[in-house]
Amino acid sequence: MAGRVLLAAGALLALSGCAGWQNMLDTASADSSHVAWLTILFTILLVVIWAAVMVAVFVARRGRPGRELHDPLTIDPGFDRRTGYVVGSLVAATLVVVLVLTGLSYAGQRRLFGPREEAVTIRVTGHQWWWEVRYESQDSSRSFTTANEIHIPVGQPVNFKLNSSDVIHSFWVPSLTGKLDAITGRENQLRVTAERPGVYRGQCAEFCGLQHAHMGILVVAESQEEFERWRDGQIAQARQPEDDERRQGLAAFAAGPCAMCHTIRGTNAGGKIAPDLTHVGSRRYLAAGALPMSRGNLAAWIVDPHSIKPGVNMPTIKLSPDELNAISAYLESLK
Amino acid sequence: MSRRILLLLLVPVLAACQREEREYRANPIASETRETVALTALSPGGNEPVVATSGKGRDYENNAYHLSQGKRLFQWFNCSGCHAPGGGGDIGPPLIDDKWIYGASIEQIVQTIREGRPNGMPSFRGRVPDDQIWQLAAYVRSMSGNVPSDAAPTRADHMHPGPSESRRPVSPPIAGGDVPPGGQAPQ
Ligand SMILES: [Cu+2]
Numbered sequence: 001m002a003g004r005v006l007l008a009a010g011a012l013l014a015l016s017g018c019a020g021w022q023n024m025l026d027t028a029s030a031d032s033s034h035v036a037w038l039t040i041l042f043t044i045l046l047v048v049i050w051a052a053v054m055v056a057v058f059v060a061r062r063g064r065p066g067r068e069l070h071d072p073l074t075i076d077p078g079f080d081r082r083t084g085y086v087v088g089s090l091v092a093a094t095l096v097v098v099l100v101l102t103g104l105s106y107a108g109q110r111r112l113f114g115p116r117e118e119a120v121t122i123r124v125t126g127h128q129w130w131w132e133v134r135y136e137s138q139d140s141s142r143s144f145t146t147a148n149e150i151h152i153p154v155g156q157p158v159n160f161k162l163n164s165s166d167v168i169h170s171f172w173v174p175s176l177t178g179k180l181d182a183i184t185g186r187e188n189q190l191r192v193t194a195e196r197p198g199v200y201r202g203q204c205a206e207f208c209g210l211q212h213a214h215m216g217i218l219v220v221a222e223s224q225e226e227f228e229r230w231r232d233g234q235i236a237q238a239r240q241p242e243d244d245e246r247r248q249g250l251a252a253f254a255a256g257p258c259a260m261c262h263t264i265r266g267t268n269a270g271g272k273i274a275p276d277l278t279h280v281g282s283r284r285y286l287a288a289g290a291l292p293m294s295r296g297n298l299a300a301w302i303v304d305p306h307s308i309k310p311g312v313n314m315p316t317i318k319l320s321p322d323e324l325n326a327i328s329a330y331l332e333s334l335k
Numbered sequence: 336m337s338r339r340i341l342l343l344l345l346v347p348v349l350a351a352c353q354r355e356e357r358e359y360r361a362n363p364i365a366s367e368t369r370e371t372v373a374l375t376a377l378s379p380g381g382n383e384p385v386v387a388t389s390g391k392g393r394d395y396e397n398n399a400y401h402l403s404q405g406k407r408l409f410q411w412f413n414c415s416g417c418h419a420p421g422g423g424g425d426i427g428p429p430l431i432d433d434k435w436i437y438g439a440s441i442e443q444i445v446q447t448i449r450e451g452r453p454n455g456m457p458s459f460r461g462r463v464p465d466d467q468i469w470q471l472a473a474y475v476r477s478m479s480g481n482v483p484s485d486a487a488p489t490r491a492d493h494m495h496p497g498p499s500e501s502r503r504p505v506s507p508p509i510a511g512g513d514v515p516p517g518g519q520a521p522q
Binding site: 165166184255256257259260261273304306307310311312313315316317318 | 357359360366407411412461462463464466467492493
């Protein structure tokens with residue numbers, strides 16, 4: 001018994017872990033507030049009902065001393081009527097509760113998925129095991145592709161168009177929105193307005209293979225000016241290498257297998273099947289949240305991606321130490 | 336008693352695990368494998384040509400993981416652009432039939448991909464790691480039904496004409512073949 005109590009207390013402690021950058025109760029948008037509010041309401045209401053049922057079961061089981069069991073063969077219209085009332089009112093109460101909760105969820109859905117204005121349109125494509133992010137614009141010269149890190153302006157409605165290139169993934173940034181699946185051959189839309197600046201972590205929420213757990217995404221909500229500055233930077237082509245080491249890095253990158261898969265805009269590397277590396281150095285994390293960005297981690301990733309994300313779709317490539325050094329230096333400089 | 340028999344019956348199931356074995360980190364990494372192959376069955380003096388293969392090819396052909404990776408790479412590296420998405424042939428010759436200009440063994444196909452071929456097949460040496468070349472070659476063999484059907488891919492990520500690779504009839508290879516349209520065009 002004491003062990004159980006201790007366990008329950010331990011579980012309570014776990015709740016205090018509910019702060020931080022990936023938390024659906026610590027909301028940063030109206031949409032996730034609806035969801036959080038519904039969650040809390042459901043939890044309280046259902047706990048109350050559960051407790052009431054438990055109490056009723058206890059009372060019924062213990063019975064009242066000295067009271068005889070009702071003999072089912074005798075006819076007692078008073079007892080039948082009372083039983084009828086009790087059962088009838090319980091059924092009615094259940095119906096009311098179910099209807100009210102369904103209605104509230106429905107209203108929440110309407111608010112989440114109803115038509116709204118949008119300031120920024122972002123196409124997010126799930127891949128095993130990273131996110132391709134494409135900012136769409138009427139003016140095609142202002143459309144661009146990046147990966148794993150999304151920036152959005154605070155207070156502006158943003159429209160995410162979700163899709164997948166292989167299996168089903170699910171886009172989930174708990175502080176900003178509920179989950180929505182990304183499915184091949186289908187476009188799901190999700191609208192989000194961030195209410196305060198911050199860095200919010202998200203996670204693929206549909207099991208999609210070996211590295212599902214390492215398929216994170218980062219949403220950076222910032223002021224309009226900061227967002228515009230970031231967007232202009234991303235639209236630009238990759239900066240030219242400034243010293244010999246980086247020039248050598250670019251040459252090794254473009255000549256080797258890297259260019260079969262990765263694009264660096266403004267160079268010959270134009271592969272379309274892996275994250276766009278044009279501004280990889282400006283991202284906070286590498287490989288969908290697997291490693292913090294740094295020159296050392298870039299080298300570690302390139303030398304052996306499979307020790308960091310076993311089974312990942314980037315092969316181990318034989319490079320000389322000089323090439324490795326030069327490539328990591330070059331990629332880090334792509335701010 | 337019957338339980339023991341059941342357990343015994345389960346033992347052979349373990350043998351099937353080989354088709355699923357996954358080797359993510361190719362070993363030795365990305366260095367070129369040496370296989371001695373000949374492009375013809377002729378050799379002076381009526382002897383067979385000198386051929387020596389390591390048997391590595393079988394590990395790839397019998398393994399479901401390698402074959403399905405090969406299928407994915409066939410699209411990714413745009414083999415499908417020249418040989419058509421299903422391998423039915425376009426600028427490049429069909430890969431689903433029984434005719435082979437440059438040989439049908441997995442070692443010969445590895446050679447074809449690595450070195451390129453004169454009438455328009457690019458050389459992928461240094462652009463695709465060796466391990467992936469083997470995966471591609473194994474997959475090319477599965478297109479004409481020349482790998483075990485329990486290891487061949489059974490599904491595609493996208494629309495797919497005709498039966499899956501695991502249900503293709505076996506087409507025993509015939510040497511020779513037609514010069515592809517790419518080779519007929521003035522170069
Ligand atoms: Cu996933």
